Amino acid sequence: QKEVEQNSGPLSVPEGAIASLNCTYSDRGSQSFFWYRQYSGKSPELIMFIYSNGDKEDGRFTAQLNKASQYVSLLIRDSQPSDSATYLCAVWSFYNTDKLIFGTGTRLQVFP
């Protein structure tokens, strides 16, 4: 079982729609969760982090965390073609060694 799982996509949404990206994790002890955006050929860029159950909003982005279900999601409202990228879910894990574990990413395509 992978420690952090994401659907690889691509997830295709029309411009202006809501894009919903999902992530599940296996370490029940995890407390910190991050979303990174990575454009092709570039390094990951931190866009959201969440530490408590519930929703956290920042501009067009909303992160949602449900620790009981071991599930974290990212909503992008009013999606723009410039949002087209790979979105990486990262979970801080204390299992074996303290480290940030990344999912393989979901590729998002926003078409005009």
Added chain:
Amino acid sequence: KAGVTQTPRYLIKTRGQQVTLSCSPISGHRSVSWYQQTPGQGLQFLFEYFSETQRNKGNFPGRFSGRQFSNSRSEMNVSTLELGDSALYLCASSLEGQGDYEQYFGPGTRLTVT
């Protein structure tokens, strides 16, 4: 504030050689983590340095090593390069490096081993 910087940005090496990559964290950040990113394996944690000490280590062979200097700058070394070491090597800096501190990535060093 300036972001994380990495040098060199691109590197081509031959099998059996060794390589040293450098990372300068965001000013004030004391933790530096290194990652390897490949199309097949994704982003994988190599190790983390804090206050000149390796604090955490991933599942990579001993050919991969690193160090951190008193100004928090870090270097990563790979000895006896193999073809499979071709990857994007990323460093990320964080204030303290534990779970509730965000990590910010540098632009990466793309290593090609021929």
